Amino acid sequence: MSSKSDASTKILGFKYQEMVALKECFEAKDGTKIYLECLGDISDGKTSIEVKHSINDDKKLIDTHIDFWKTLSNIITEYDKFRFYNKFILHTTAEIKMGSILDEWEKLEKSDKKRKILGVKPNEKIKAHYANVKDFDKKELENLLDKFEIKDKQLSAKEYYKNILLEHPAVTNTIAPKDREEFICSVFGYLSFQLVTGKNYTWTIDIDSFKDNFRAYSKKYQIDDLSFPISNATKDSVSKTNFHFVKALEDIGYDRKIGRSMDNYIRASESRIKMIETRTSLCENLDNFDDEIKDFTLELKDSHIDQITEQCDTKEKSKRFFDDSLMKVSSKTKIEGVTNTRSYYPKGRLLHNVEIKAIDINLKSEDESK
Incomplete structure (x- = not known):
């Protein structure tokens, strides 16, 4: 050489x-x-x-x-x-x-x-x-x-x-x-x-x-944002047994919300899997989105807790908090790198946070929480 x-x-x-x-x-x-x-x-x-x-x-x-x-x-x-x-x-x-x-x-x-x-x-x-x-x-x-x-x-x-x-x-x-x-x-x-x-x-x-x-x-070479993959999965394909968020809804007496919650949770989970399979680099953005949903909901929870008095029915207050959370997160559809996100996704990821126990939807009174 x-x-x-x-x-x-x-x-x-x-x-x-x-x-x-x-x-x-x-x-x-x-x-x-x-x-x-x-x-x-x-x-x-x-x-x-x-x-x-x-x-x-x-x-x-x-x-x-x-x-x-x-x-x-x-x-x-x-x-x-x-x-x-x-x-x-x-x-x-x-x-x-x-x-x-x-x-x-x-x-x-x-x-x-x-x-x-x-x-x-x-x-x-x-x-x-x-x-x-x-x-x-x-x-x-x-x-x-x-x-x-x-x-x-x-x-x-x-x-x-x-x-x-x-x-x-x-x-x-x-x-x-x-x-x-x-x-x-x-x-x-x-x-x-x-x-x-x-x-x-x-x-x-x-x-x-x-x-x-x-x-x-x-940025000079960036591929287009991913179009949000819609899921048509339903609760009929999955048993509700052993889901923590289902038990949480039962604990506050909100059984009638379980069916729709299951749909949102399952559809959001499937859409997330599809997004990651299509573009692995979105993992961090999707995790950040989950954290934003969690932080927003916990702040909203504080405002609901502040309104609880000794005379309040905490189960009814918990139901109102859950409804208010779903309504307000449904408009949070901005995910970096993704377009046309459907409203079921943030609702489903809120339920994901409940599932992993990052959010407790039960607004227990001060005495009950001790």
Whole structure:
């Protein structure tokens, strides 16, 4: 291989690392920070990932493979910083060689992992790394190995880009097919720019900022909002037995509302499933909608409770609260990313909140609630 080709494959390895980091960004929780080239190739403060790429399709992870030993040795060298990490991952395009010490790694007990690696006869290439591992505290070594995962046979750069990034739900649920490559290039640019602008040249991706920029970039390519999928499901197809909201209505003597409530609940549940099946990226928006219904209803409940006096029939007041809640939430049909939402949906999601006991429709008096 020429020196230029060799340099190209090294650069491709760095780009592959960015690809894996981008996938981690797509899936990271709010408030997270992703670090590149700091405490591993990719780290979120709890998990450290070492990324190894090869253009050789037949590359095998053998007992003395430098990628394994160097990764393990580097963790030990920085163990004071890594001590409280939950997981260490070796992400590699190579395949574990059958019969090697790494074969069926995930099934081995930590003591067996330690015994196997310390039993390796080191060659010149891994000699220094092996010595570092051998000199490490044996109890700590077991704890480290128990957290050490090997993800072998990972897709190489071209396949990873095509099959993982371009087909990731964060992209496919938001961006039209013809625009996905251009969009991914924009997001790659954002990742690289964080190194240029980072403090003390620490390559940090703030996930909250990443998501804000992701939404900003995606507006140019955004697919149309989903048309609300109407459900015609009815209570006749589902038994009312064991539904908490049914019991709650019975407790306040509102049996005549059970049938319509069942219809709203079932139709809303089916419509939600259809929306998620069609566009997975709506999950967060739909969860936020449920929370908004809950918060609104609980505020309304406070106003109804304030009107209760000792002479009040709390069951009748509970019925009025339930009716008032249904009437007022029925107009709350705005869901981000969805159009033409029907009024049964917010009513059904109110009942979902009752079902999971986030809302109690029974306005007990102060004495009863103690």
